[in-house]
Amino acid sequence: MTNQTTTRDPEQTRLRIMEAGAELFVEHGFSSVTMSQLAKSAGVTKSLIHHHFGSKERLWEAVKERAFERYFSTQMAMLEEAGEPDAALLGASVEAYFRFLQANPEVVRLFAWTHLEGDTSCGELDAQLVGAGAEWVRQAQQRGLLRDDVNPTHVIATFVMTCTQWFEAKCHHQHWPGMGSDDAFLEDFLRIFLEGLLPRR
Amino acid sequence: MTNQTTTRDPEQTRLRIMEAGAELFVEHGFSSVTMSQLAKSAGVTKSLIHHHFGSKERLWEAVKERAFERYFSTQMAMLEEAGEPDAALLGASVEAYFRFLQANPEVVRLFAWTHLEGDTSCGELDAQLVGAGAEWVRQAQQRGLLRDDVNPTHVIATFVMTCTQWFEAKCHHQHWPGMGSDDAFLEDFLRIFLEGLLPRR
DNA sequence: GTATTAACTGGCCGGCCGGTCAATAATCGC
DNA sequence: GCGATTATTGACCGGCCGGCCAGTTAATAC
Missing domain, CATH: 1.10.10.60 (Homeodomain-like)
Structure with missing residues (x-):
């Protein structure tokens, strides 16, 4: 055996x-x-x-630390396999993040709990990830592929927050009149977000 | 006395x-x-x-119900004093909502707790509000002031969720490299959001 | 083999949990 | 005024909370 x-x-x-x-x-x-x-x-x-x-507290901390590290390494791997920055790839990254949260609802809940606790440790590992993402956006801006009058970090933050809140507040907005499915929302969000980021003429 | x-x-x-x-x-x-x-x-x-x-549970329910009603009436009043729909007024509405959450952090936390509980009651009152907001967007679309290939409810949801998550996850992203102030973020978000909603040529 | 260390168990603890109840005091209907 | 009602109190309850501790058993070092 x-x-x-x-x-x-x-x-x-x-x-x-x-x-x-x-x-x-x-x-x-x-x-x-x-x-x-x-x-x-x-x-x-x-x-x-x-x-x-x-203690109970230290178990919770160990659980969070492990979960954050797993999240971080998954996301880092996703980021590294992304290619040269342009608008289409930005869209693909948003979709990848959205699909990740869709498939891993426990990650969304974990973040929500830590936010309510005011725990900052979730954001510390993330800082590298966001730094890399923002750099990626900055390169696209320099090449004229994305508008350059917005802060690259805010670009990353915008889509990360939208994806997170979509799943976090599902019970809140799922019965709103006219609200569509996950896919329908993602599609509309991408339309607005990507066109909003096109270079200004 | x-x-x-x-x-x-x-x-x-x-x-x-x-x-x-x-x-x-x-x-x-x-x-x-x-x-x-x-x-x-x-x-x-x-x-x-x-x-x-x-019981303790029923006190919590009473607290939530009262808070939701106050939220709802405040928002309804804000919505009613908004004028004819166009892109500039949409921007003003987003800013008003953002400022409301900024000034009332307890509302943000209340939503976060109820979301984690899976409580749907917060969304029920909201449905009217969102319905009215979406109708307002729809009118702007018909007049050619906003692009008409996106679901009006998704437009409302996008900015509501972004504003909410900005304050809810403050402890998460506040130390991200390059992250700006509340005002700086709002400005960039509005740039992306409003330009992303302009009518397609 | 045997001593040492670490994994693991069951029983127990003081304290606080949400909740109850009988008694009292203020208010209200008349 | 006066009885019924209701707001309010403090003492009290069984139960479970997180944590501790003494003891047992398995792995390890030598």
Whole structure:
């Protein structure tokens, strides 16, 4: 058999606890989740969670840190495989980000919780990512492919925030009159956003 | 004196409890706030809160409902005093909404909590507001003042979501390299948004 | 092999949680 | 005025909270 019944694997255990934490915390928020729930969900005792992480708070921090790092490396990989900057590729990047959030709703919720907590650590890793994205926009501006009278960082921020809020506030606007599907909204947003960024004559 | 020491005013008491609830819940979230904190902050006993609202959950619902109604009436008033639709007035509306959120950060946090709870009630009142806004955009489209190949509801949603997320995720993006002030961002967003909405030639 | 360390368990703790209840005091209908 | 109603209090409840601790078992170092 692959797993002996009484074999210990502390790495695996830590991972199981973090995965349980990720699921419960992201779904219900830090303070709604109890150590008993975490223990039950991870299949370990409360004491073992304390042994590995010290406290509920430190487990939450470990969960967030792991999630941010995974997010960061995924996004960095997406950014690196993007080619030379131009308007079409900007559109493709927006769509890629939108699809990423669509496929990973837990990322959106994680951000929302950390924003409400006022936690700045989510933005620190992101700074590199945004720096690279803004540089990418700046090059396109210099080549005359995008209008150059807007701050490149604001260009990145605009589409990142729109995509994030679209999924974060789904329950808010999903029944608004005339509201379309994910795809329909993305299409309209891209129309406005990309044409708004064309060089001024 | 304006207030007798031992005079009862149940309306005023309900209000004090709701205001304490609004402040604490919006700041820390429903499950982090305890009845004892609420009671202390409102200057009443826990039992009195139960007497007036029945339970912690129902107090939270009352707080949200009151806040949504105030939000709705404020926004409706803003919408009604807006004049005939055109691109400049759309810009003014975006700015008005942005300034409203800037001046009322508790509204932003309230929306964020309700979104995480999956509460749809915030969107129901809004539906009217958005319906009116979308109609306003539609008229501008018919007059050839705005491009007509985008869904009017998506136009409203785009700027509402951008403004909301700007303030909601402030702690996330405030230290991004090159990120400007509230005003600088708003200016750039308006450039992109309004030019992206001009009629296609 | 054996001593040391680390993983892991179960039971327990003080404290606070949301909520209840009986008693009291102010207000209101008449 | 006076009885019914309702606002308000403080004492109290069972239960669960996060965390601790003593003890046991597995892995590791030598």
